[in-house]
Amino acid sequence: MPDMLPFLRLTERAEKGTRAALYLSVGLGTGLVSLLILATLLVSVALVAVAGAGLIVLPVHLSLVRRWADAERRRTGSFLGRVIPPRHRPLPAGFGARLRATLLDTVTLREVAWLVWQAVAGVALGLIGMVALVGVPSTLLQTALWWMAPDGEPATLALRPVSDWPSALLLGAVQFTVLSALLLWGARPLARLHATVAAALLGRSRVDRLAERVETLSHTRAGALDAHAAELRRIERDLHDGTQARLVALAMRLGLARSRIDEDPEQAARLLAEAQSGAEEAMTELRQVIRTIYPPVLSDRGLVGAVEALAARSVVPATVSVDDLGAVPASVEATAYHLVAEALTNVAKHAEASRAEISLSRIGGWLRIAVTDDGRGGVEEGSGTGVGGMRRRVAALDGEFTVVSPAGGPTRVEALLPCGS
Ligand SMILES: Nc1ncnc2c1ncn2[C@@H]1O[C@H](COP(=O)(O)OP(=O)(O)OP(=O)(O)O)[C@@H](O)[C@H]1O
Ligand SMILES: [Mg+2]
Numbered sequence: 001m002p003d004m005l006p007f008l009r010l011t012e013r014a015e016k017g018t019r020a021a022l023y024l025s026v027g028l029g030t031g032l033v034s035l036l037i038l039a040t041l042l043v044s045v046a047l048v049a050v051a052g053a054g055l056i057v058l059p060v061h062l063s064l065v066r067r068w069a070d071a072e073r074r075r076t077g078s079f080l081g082r083v084i085p086p087r088h089r090p091l092p093a094g095f096g097a098r099l100r101a102t103l104l105d106t107v108t109l110r111e112v113a114w115l116v117w118q119a120v121a122g123v124a125l126g127l128i129g130m131v132a133l134v135g136v137p138s139t140l141l142q143t144a145l146w147w148m149a150p151d152g153e154p155a156t157l158a159l160r161p162v163s164d165w166p167s168a169l170l171l172g173a174v175q176f177t178v179l180s181a182l183l184l185w186g187a188r189p190l191a192r193l194h195a196t197v198a199a200a201l202l203g204r205s206r207v208d209r210l211a212e213r214v215e216t217l218s219h220t221r222a223g224a225l226d227a228h229a230a231e232l233r234r235i236e237r238d239l240h241d242g243t244q245a246r247l248v249a250l251a252m253r254l255g256l257a258r259s260r261i262d263e264d265p266e267q268a269a270r271l272l273a274e275a276q277s278g279a280e281e282a283m284t285e286l287r288q289v290i291r292t293i294y295p296p297v298l299s300d301r302g303l304v305g306a307v308e309a310l311a312a313r314s315v316v317p318a319t320v321s322v323d324d325l326g327a328v329p330a331s332v333e334a335t336a337y338h339l340v341a342e343a344l345t346n347v348a349k350h351a352e353a354s355r356a357e358i359s360l361s362r363i364g365g366w367l368r369i370a371v372t373d374d375g376r377g378g379v380e381e382g383s384g385t386g387v388g389g390m391r392r393r394v395a396a397l398d399g400e401f402t403v404v405s406p407a408g409g410p411t412r413v414e415a416l417l418p419c420g421s
Helices: 002-050 054-080 095-104 106-144 165-202 206-260 265-293 296-313 330-351 386-396
Strands: 318-322 356-363 366-373 400-404 411-418
Touching (some): 002 106, 002 165, 054 106, 106 165, 296 330, 330 356, 330 386, 386 400
Parallel strands (some): 318 356
Antiparallel strands (some): 356 366, 400 411
8 A cells, every 4th residue: 555655654753753752851851850960969069179078978979970870871772772881880898989989980070971961951952852742732722722711811823822713723733833843853853862962971982991891801811821821730730640650650660671681681571561561651641631732633624523523422412513614713723622522521421411512603703612402401610610611711712601501401502702803
């Protein structure tokens, strides 16, 4: 029905316009409250300057501003259809520290700027929104009931006094047209203007975002250093307790064999044979240690081949699904491999699952690895070293790691690792 289309567009426009006018009208109320808060804030700042008594009142006020701004973040966020996250860090304990943290927080300044914006623009635009919202129905009422106005105080339509039906209908039509246009075409841009400025003042500034990024990076860097140190200690332990111990025994046997070779060649030969098998064992152990550093299967068969090999060896039947992965850095490959290995070990050890599924895919600059099983769920991260180790490995590469494992299952372990492009 093509002729219905303009009508549908108009109703959609009216709906959006009403929503915008409603947003602006509520802004009138919040603008007035903001004005009040601003005035009392000025009083407490003045009190600090005059008597110092404001030092007690000011923090209370500022925390009120915080909560008020948070409410507006939710309201404006829901109007714009996005989340405006609260930007405050938790306040420290202690009166002095709390006061200092609040006063030095740049967020506080921006919130006060928002109070001014809300008190001025919120009230002005709120009045316009209110007119747009109630204007149309009240025009219809006024036009129909103009004759009820008391003598000497005639009803006004389109800013002119109304004296008879023709003028009521004509002026009513003019006012109706103007106010409908305001509702249909005017309210939305005004509401968006108001909301965008509020969101800019209440949202994260570039500096905030950078500061947060630096904070996360220094955390992950610390995590990376920890993980690196732990890995070095493990390798050192493995070499010390395994390979080195075997080489020591080997050297002793060789020494003994050398000293006995003339008197008791038979015993010397036995010692040499033992030494040879000891050397082979040491080699096997060394190979195992090397394997944990950079699994040779990765260089032989690539990540996909290596993961397929893990799946083939898995006790619980496992399937692998792979998209086109593109180029993956060696460190990411190693992390992905270790992650799948530990996840599959956990499935075999704890999950009581009948099957597992491994998926590798590329999402933009990220490699996504997910291991899912249909077992009993209920992963407890703190109770072993495996899951925590996976998390640290992933954090070391600045990736993201999630475990979803409700009691009763299923369990999904997922990591996103950056591949640099
Ligand atoms: N796929 C799974 N399904 C059900 N429970 C799991 C699964 N994976 C881990 N869990 C539970 O979470 C706990 C923590 O796992 P984690 O890998 O950290 O430790 P672990 O396997 O017990 O020991 P480690 O890995 O240090 O040898 C496990 O003890 C187990 O109870
Ligand atoms: Mg484990």
